[in-house]
Amino acid sequence: QVQLQESGPGLVKPSETLSLTCAVSGGSITSYYWNWIRQAPGKGLEWIGDIYNSGSTNYNPSLKSRVTISVDTSKNHFSLNLNSVTAADTAVYYCARRVPGYCGGANCPHFDYWGQGILVTVSS
Amino acid sequence: EIVLTQSPATLSLSPGERATLSCRASQSVVSTYLAWYQQKPGQAPRLLIYGASSRPTGIPDRFSGSASGTDFTLTISRLEPEDFAVYYCQQYGNSPIFGGGTKVEIK
Numbered sequence: 071q072v073q074l075q076e077s078g079p080g081l082v083k084p085s086e087t088l089s090l091t092c093a094v095s096g097g098s099i100t101s102y103y104w105n106w107i108r109q110a111p112g113k114g115l116e117w118i119g120d121i122y123n124s125g126s127t128n129y130n131p132s133l134k135s136r137v138t139i140s141v142d143t144s145k146n147h148f149s150l151n152l153n154s155v156t157a158a159d160t161a162v163y164y165c166a167r168r169v170p171g172y173c174g175g176a177n178c179p180h181f182d183y184w185g186q187g188i189l190v191t192v193s194s
Numbered sequence: 195e196i197v198l199t200q201s202p203a204t205l206s207l208s209p210g211e212r213a214t215l216s217c218r219a220s221q222s223v224v225s226t227y228l229a230w231y232q233q234k235p236g237q238a239p240r241l242l243i244y245g246a247s248s249r250p251t252g253i254p255d256r257f258s259g260s261a262s263g264t265d266f267t268l269t270i271s272r273l274e275p276e277d278f279a280v281y282y283c284q285q286y287g288n289s290p291i292f293g294g295g296t297k298v299e300i301k
Binding site: 128164185 | 244
């Protein structure tokens, strides 16, 4: 059973960098795409970006200028850095695994495993 | 940019009733790239449906998904007490996106 666990500071000051790590257990991080998704209080889900073990990344265009996702295959974890944060970045941050899936011969990608989430508050 | 519009925003039903949730894409999408997630308060989303109509192992068969063009539907045939939650549709693309969610609440 794959498990994901987010860790990092729960409080970040405005203009600073939010840094989180997602530890993956029960499976290797060298396969599939590993994602960060966030949810502002009382709001919906927003995809931040993903990374493959090769280091190839994709980012949400709305956050691309401030986001870096990296992977450490030796530790089986991946990380999120979001710089120049404001109160609008206050959210629960989830890490999740995306698999390609196969449905009737077609790809059907989806997020199958999620971490429990970590609340990060941006405040001075 | 594709937008997923979920309706209704809130669905008030009683246990045992049938729930029909809609997700409409603003433009043509790959139907097999559509998934549904259930989220309960304080919990992470849980995968319910992928590929528009496939259920992961462990998801009860009262949950079903269907697609017709840009319209996607999640149906819960008979609501159980544990099904009252928020449901999100999600489309995978260059930048995965989620719908705004439908809250299924107890009437």
